Amino acid sequence: MALLLCLWAASLVSLVTAAIGPIDTSKPSMPGGTVVNAAPPGPFFQDFAPPFPTTGWWVGFAASPSQNSIVAGPYPYMSAALDNGFQFGISNTRNFDGTSIIQTTQMDWSASYVQNPNTHTSHKATGWDTQSVTIKYFASSGAGFTTYLVPGSPYMTLNYNAATILLTSLNGNIISVNGTSVGTGSVSVQGTKFLITNSAGTYVLYSLGGSIKLTVTSSTITGASSFTGVIRLARVTSDSTSQGILDQYSANYPTGVALDYTFSGNNATMSFTWTWQLSYALPTITWQPPRAPQASCTSQIIQALEYEVAHLTVAVPGDFYYWGRLLIADSMGRQDLIPAVLNVLQQSYAYWLTPGQSAGTYAAYESAWGGVVDGPGATNANIDFGNGYYNDHHFHYGYFLHGAAVIAKYNTTWWNANKQFVTTFARDIGNPSTADPYFTVARCRDWFAGHSWASGIANGGGTRDQESSGEAINGYYGLLLFAEVLGNQDVINWAKLLWATEVAGSQSYWHLYPNTTDTDTPYPEAGLRALTTIGNVEDYQAGAWLFWGAQRSEIAAIQILPITPANEGLYDAAWLNAVWPYVTQELNDPTVGDEWKAVIYMAYGEINPQTAFSHSTNITAWGGTTSQAYLIYHLATRANPSGATICTATTANPVGNFTIRASTGKYVTSSAAAPQLVANAASGTPFSFTYMPGGGSILNTAITQYVTADPNAAVPLAAARTVAQAYENFKVLQQSDGTYVILALVNNQYITLDSTGELVNNGASLGAAAKFTLVAH
Numbered sequence: 175m176a177l178l179l180c181l182w183a184a185s186l187v188s189l190v191t192a193a194i195g196p197i198d199t200s201k202p203s204m205p206g207g208t209v210v211n212a213a214p215p216g217p218f219f220q221d222f223a224p225p226f227p228t229t230g231w232w233v234g235f236a237a238s239p240s241q242n243s244i245v246a247g248p249y250p251y252m253s254a255a256l257d258n259g260f261q262f263g264i265s266n267t268r269n270f271d272g273t274s275i276i277q278t279t280q281m282d283w284s285a286s287y288v289q290n291p292n293t294h295t296s297h298k299a300t301g302w303d304t305q306s307v308t309i310k311y312f313a314s315s316g317a318g319f320t321t322y323l324v325p326g327s328p329y330m331t332l333n334y335n336a337a338t339i340l341l342t343s344l345n346g347n348i349i350s351v352n353g354t355s356v357g358t359g360s361v362s363v364q365g366t367k368f369l370i371t372n373s374a375g376t377y378v379l380y381s382l383g384g385s386i387k388l389t390v391t392s393s394t395i396t397g398a399s400s401f402t403g404v405i406r407l408a409r410v411t412s413d414s415t416s417q418g419i420l421d422q423y424s425a426n427y428p429t430g431v432a433l434d435y436t437f438s439g440n441n442a443t444m445s446f447t448w449t450w451q452l453s454y455a456l457p458t459i460t461w462q463p464p465r466a467p468q469a470s471c472t473s474q475i476i477q478a479l480e481y482e483v484a485h486l487t488v489a490v491p492g493d494f495y496y497w498g499r500l501l502i503a504d505s506m507g508r509q510d511l512i513p514a515v516l517n518v519l520q521q522s523y524a525y526w527l528t529p530g531q532s533a534g535t536y537a538a539y540e541s542a543w544g545g546v547v548d549g550p551g552a553t554n555a556n557i558d559f560g561n562g563y564y565n566d567h568h569f570h571y572g573y574f575l576h577g578a579a580v581i582a583k584y585n586t587t588w589w590n591a592n593k594q595f596v597t598t599f600a601r602d603i604g605n606p607s608t609a610d611p612y613f614t615v616a617r618c619r620d621w622f623a624g625h626s627w628a629s630g631i632a633n634g635g636g637t638r639d640q641e642s643s644g645e646a647i648n649g650y651y652g653l654l655l656f657a658e659v660l661g662n663q664d665v666i667n668w669a670k671l672l673w674a675t676e677v678a679g680s681q682s683y684w685h686l687y688p689n690t691t692d693t694d695t696p697y698p699e700a701g702l703r704a705l706t707t708i709g710n711v712e713d714y715q716a717g718a719w720l721f722w723g724a725q726r727s728e729i730a731a732i733q734i735l736p737i738t739p740a741n742e743g744l745y746d747a748a749w750l751n752a753v754w755p756y757v758t759q760e761l762n763d764p765t766v767g768d769e770w771k772a773v774i775y776m777a778y779g780e781i782n783p784q785t786a787f788s789h790s791t792n793i794t795a796w797g798g799t800t801s802q803a804y805l806i807y808h809l810a811t812r813a814n815p816s817g818a819t820i821c822t823a824t825t826a827n828p829v830g831n832f833t834i835r836a837s838t839g840k841y842v843t844s845s846a847a848a849p850q851l852v853a854n855a856a857s858g859t860p861f862s863f864t865y866m867p868g869g870g871s872i873l874n875t876a877i878t879q880y881v882t883a884d885p886n887a888a889v890p891l892a893a894a895r896t897v898a899q900a901y902e903n904f905k906v907l908q909q910s911d912g913t914y915v916i917l918a919l920v921n922n923q924y925i926t927l928d929s930t931g932e933l934v935n936n937g938a939s940l941g942a943a944a945k946f947t948l949v950a951h
């Protein structure tokens with residue numbers, strides 16, 4: 175049976191290769207050349223050459239410095255491949271500490287053999303596939319054992335060859351074997367099935383190689399003689415049926431898993447050999463939302479878009495991550511604005527294409543593991559979020575591929591010139607095939623867990639984590655747009671499958687449903703589900719926290735961003751209905767960042783674009799992944815369940831040239847020598863009031879300086895900036911008596927007059943605001 179499974183697996187593996195071939199097989203030629211990671215794989219891969227997996231559950235077996243990390247797998251086990259044996263265990267504890275569910279690391283047994291030379295080179299990988307890895311422990315005599323680590327199997331399988339079984343308890347003394355207590359002496363047993371108990375609980379041990387004789391002491395189980403054959407161990411739960419089920423299936427063991435998939439229209443069915451059939455609806459939306467923007471929003475979209483296009487700046491690469499985030503704003507249908515956007519995007523990409531252009535950041539092929547990295551990061555895990563150590567590649571390259579696909583869509587010349595370069599990034603995160611000699615298959619994806627990991631080979635390849643499910647999904651969205659430009663239907667299907675599976679994973683592991691009646695949730699703890707969003711999923715814990723922030727809105731927003739047209743359905747109603755009340759207090763708190771609120775409003779637009787719009791009129795900062803034009807455009811193109819008007823009229827700032835008179839009768843002045851705004855004169859400085867997204871700027875036309883507000887209101891307003899950005903954004907609101915109050919958007923405080931007539935942005939309420947008359951100039 176074992177042999178049959180093995181052959182069957184082998185034939186399916188080749189089917190996969192046949193199903194979707196490599197995107198490309200050419201040797202990567204990068205502007206930064208080739209670099210070598212400072213933490214190359216250890217002797218685990220002694221029989222193989224790169225490319226190697228860098229991100230899966232078992233990379234800790236291979237990663238430097240010691241190849242001895244405890245890894246969370248093969249599910250449901252945790253394990254470590256040490257020189258003196260293969261350790262494994264199943265956590266007995268699952269704690270909810272108010273924020274996280276934690277399954278404490280636990281080792282129960284070490285599997286080895288008496289002849290083990292215990293050297294660092296005496297165990298190695300003999301093969302792997304998209305889910306499993308096979309490890310061989312060997313001595314020069316040929317003695318040893320092979321273990322097939324297949325996620326989802328309740329058994330650990332050890333295939334001995336001419337070796338003497340040696341099992342060591344790692345969890346207290348061995349208490350009994352088949353009910354006979356071991357004590358301080360030793361017990362001899364013989365048979366094909368044994369129940370062995372230590373502090374971890376009871377494991378059942380099967381021999382598939384006939385009757386074996388074992389000597390059991392309080393610490394070890396040792397074979398009486400050299401053995402060739404398979405033994406299997408499995409944890410017996412207190413459930414009385416589990417032993418019977420384990421007995422029933424003990425004779426057949428998996429040696430690997432083949433992943434296959436078929437596509438039919440907009441559906442994909444993915445299959446694992448044992449045999450799971452998993453069906454997914456594939457995304458039908460690619461570049462643009464499936465409906466035109468509601469007419470109520472058109473003028474506001476255009477106004478914001480014109481402003482944003484006029485104020486675009488070329489992003490100079492400082493790293494892969496922050497650079498890429500600037501590229502999200504795609505064209506919104508104004509053909510005349512496209513060349514300017516395109517031009518800026520092309521200038522940004524030119525930095526990547528020309529060696530030496532972008533000071534410390536350059537794309538290189540890393541040859542120790544096989545992948546595209548930020549060159550300087552290959553020897554420093556602290557650069558660019560560990561990009562050179564294979565952290566976060568799907569996050570980073572999703573933005574990169576998205577931006578490149580947008581340029582390519584509008585400029586065939588550019589695409590033809592840079593296709594090879596862009597394709598290298600696609601291969602890095604989205605290679606479908608073992609026939610690509612330079613890149614591992616679907617680098618970040620854990621197919622058994624059903625989502626991707628962000629962690630690479632840093633820190634010895636220990637704990638896996640992913641805390642931005644939104645950016646993981648976007649990684650495969652970038653791949654999808656790339657595939658669309660490539661025009662290769664196989665790669666399109668593959669990218670859609672990666673996208674759809676990541677979305678399903680996000681909804682299973684990151685979105686929490688407080689009132690779910692689904693008993694198949696990974697989080698039966700209602701207290702955890704009440705937190706509405708998981709911030710970080712790790713391999714041994716998951717919780718409502720982030721490495722970099724603690725606010726509820728940050729935790730929700732990082733699972734949402736970046737918003738793309740394809741994401742309809744990702745932000746499901748049940749989740750949004752839970753998140754919205756949970757974050758409301760923060761949404762109304764002016765000290766909470768608008769960049770997080772903006773994406774939450776955009777997601778909420780799926781179920782209520784009207785409420786989302788009314789909240790978003792207060793947004794004045796959009797972060798790297800969205801903008802005012804994109805926000806309104808997104809809300810304007812939602813399904814809009816109620817059918818009601820989405821973009822209600824907003825009170826825009828007055829536009830034109832004015833002098834400003836305070837209610838004291840004095841006019842506001844400001845000069846090069848004294849740039850502070852002070853209401854102290856009989857005639858005033860002319861100011862030009864102009865639109866900005868979210869509000870408007872106020873320019874001192876006499877000295878051509880924009881009025882700026884201190885976020886801490888420690889100093890008065892001053893005309894002291896040559897460009898208007900967030901600190902120079904104000905809302906000028908007309909009151910029923912015809913006067914105006916001014917709100918500084920940098921701190922959401924109204925302008926007041928101090929005793930000397932200086933204008934200060936420290937009025938917490940409308941009642942505290944100074945009233946001004948605008949006199950046309």
Ligand SMILES: *[C@@H]1O[C@H](CO)[C@@H](O)[C@H](O)[C@H]1NC(C)=O
Nearest residue numbers: 352363364365366367368369
């Ligand atoms: C141990 O106990 C199991 C279950 O009762 C039984 O099937 C098996 O034969 C026993 N093994 C030995 C060696 O006595």
Ligand SMILES: *[C@@H]1O[C@H](CO)[C@@H](O)[C@H](O)[C@H]1NC(C)=O
Nearest residue numbers: 438439440441442453454455
């Ligand atoms: C996709 O699957 C759904 C649900 O199984 C089914 O209703 C639908 O007809 C399928 N569509 C295609 C194109 O196969």
Ligand SMILES: *[C@@H]1O[C@H](CO)[C@@H](O)[C@H](O)[C@H]1NC(C)=O
Nearest residue numbers: 513516517520585587588591
């Ligand atoms: C298209 O790309 C080519 C090659 O990079 C460039 O020379 C040209 O200016 C681009 N055209 C436009 C309209 O941006």
Ligand SMILES: *[C@@H]1O[C@H](CO)[C@@H](O)[C@H](O)[C@H]1NC(C)=O
Nearest residue numbers: 687688689748750751752753
């Ligand atoms: C969950 O149920 C409670 C009690 O019925 C209700 O108050 C709350 O609104 C529900 N929450 C969601 C997100 O449906």
Ligand SMILES: *[C@@H]1O[C@H](CO)[C@@H](O)[C@H](O)[C@H]1NC(C)=O
Nearest residue numbers: 762788789790791792917922
């Ligand atoms: C917008 O901001 C103003 C001023 O801070 C506040 O009064 C108003 O309630 C906010 N509106 C929304 C919908 O958040």
Ligand SMILES: *[C@@H]1O[C@H](CO)[C@@H](O)[C@H](O)[C@H]1NC(C)=O
Nearest residue numbers: 829830831860861862875951
């Ligand atoms: C505002 O004043 C500036 C400088 O004097 C002038 O260039 C501009 O045309 C004026 N704008 C309007 C709308 O009058």
